Amino acid sequence: MFLFTAMTKVAVVTGSNKGIGLSIVRALCKQFEGDVYVTARDKTRGEEAVKTLASEGLKSKFHQLDINDINSIIKAAAFFKDTYGGVDVLVNNAGIAFKGDSSDQLLYLKLLVVNISSFMASRTLNQCSKELQARFRSEDITEDELVELMKRFVEKTKSDQHKEDGWPQTAYGVSKTGLTVLSMILARRLSKERPQDNILLNACCPGWVRTDMAGDKAPKSPDEGAITPVYLALLPPGATEPHGRFVSDKEVQKW
Numbered sequence: 001m002f003l004f005t006a007m008t009k010v011a012v013v014t015g016s017n018k019g020i021g022l023s024i025v026r027a028l029c030k031q032f033e034g035d036v037y038v039t040a041r042d043k044t045r046g047e048e049a050v051k052t053l054a055s056e057g058l059k060s061k062f063h064q065l066d067i068n069d070i071n072s073i074i075k076a077a078a079f080f081k082d083t084y085g086g087v088d089v090l091v092n093n094a095g096i097a098f099k100g101d102s103s104d105q106l107l108y109l110k111l112l113v114v115n116i117s118s119f120m121a122s123r124t125l126n127q128c129s130k131e132l133q134a135r136f137r138s139e140d141i142t143e144d145e146l147v148e149l150m151k152r153f154v155e156k157t158k159s160d161q162h163k164e165d166g167w168p169q170t171a172y173g174v175s176k177t178g179l180t181v182l183s184m185i186l187a188r189r190l191s192k193e194r195p196q197d198n199i200l201l202n203a204c205c206p207g208w209v210r211t212d213m214a215g216d217k218a219p220k221s222p223d224e225g226a227i228t229p230v231y232l233a234l235l236p237p238g239a240t241e242p243h244g245r246f247v248s249d250k251e252v253q254k255w
Contacts, residue, residue: 009034009111010084011233014067015094016040017049019211020116023226024091024233025049029058031234034088039065039076067094086110089233113186113201114232119248121180121203122255124173129166136181137255143185150178179203180246180255187244200235204228205248 011032015021017040028036038053038060040046046062053060063079066072080087088111125136135141135149153174156162167174183203190199208218209225231250232242245252 008084009088010037010080011035011089011091012037012039012063012080012087013091013093014039014065016091017042017045019213020206020209020222020225020229021091021093022049022052023222024093024229025060026053026056026058026223027226027230028089028233029053029060031230032089035084036060038062039094041066041072088112090114091229091233092116093229110197111199112233112235113183113199114229115179115183115201115203116229117180117183117203117205117246118173118176119205119207120170120173121176121205122246122253124168124170124177125255127168127170127173128177132166136177139188141181141185143182146178146181146185150174183246184244184255191243198238198240200232200239200241200243202232202242202244203246204232205246205253207248 009032011028011034013021013025013028013036016025016038022038025036025038036059038046038049039062040049041064043062043064046064050060050062063076064072065076090113092113092115125133128136132149135145152165153162153167153171156165156167157171163169180203183201187201190197190201206225206228207220209220209222210216210218211222211225228247228250232247242252246255247253
């Protein structure tokens with residue numbers, strides 16, 4: 001029989017073996033009262049990240065997680081449920097990969113969820129057609145409708161008809177718009193289906209950060225990019241806002 005202490009809290013950061021994800025883990029190790037997990041697809045790189053943090057005097061743990069592999073997601077969710085009774089803080093730095101109904105994953109959430117988006121989400125939204133903007137801003141858009149809109153963008157780009165269909169010329173921006181809208185949809189679901197649990201879910205922009213993807217000319221270091229995600233991850237018990245919002249520089253932004 002596996003025993004765990006109900007009082008032990010756990011924070012999980014996806015895609016956190018390097019860059020902003022690793023910096024988020026670093027900050028949580030210093031401030032979060034509980035266990036902090038590095039997760040990554042590659043076990044060796046994940047364990048190396050834990051060693052790097054240990055060399056800085058910080059204690060973290062590692063669990064393998066590939067968000068593109070449904071079996072990996074199921075195994076990780078089961079591990080945290082069995083070990084900790086669920087996840088207190090989840091920072092989706094590697095994105096969200098719900099395949100099928102997301103209800104099962106939502107069951108394991110206990111307190112706070114932070115999805116790493118980008119300022120490109122709002123910029124891209126403003127470049128969409130009025131029709132698309134209205135749907136992406138609608139409070140009655142569903143997860144299924146959002147998926148169909150994302151599929152529509154992909155199909156239209158294949159035939160080079162996306163501009164005529166109201167989409168801008170940026171796959172990255174559209175993906176971040178979708179991520180932010182999904183965050184808002186899931187936040188509304190949590191409020192409706194689990195109001196007594198007071199779970200807060202938000203999307204945020206870390207800013208333009210020096211990473212492998214953004215390049216070395218970005219003005220922010222990974223540790224500076226971690227500030228807003230960590231702020232949201234450490235909202236105090238009893239907080240009711242922000243929830244279902246897009247946050248940048250620790251401030252709620254207009255969507």
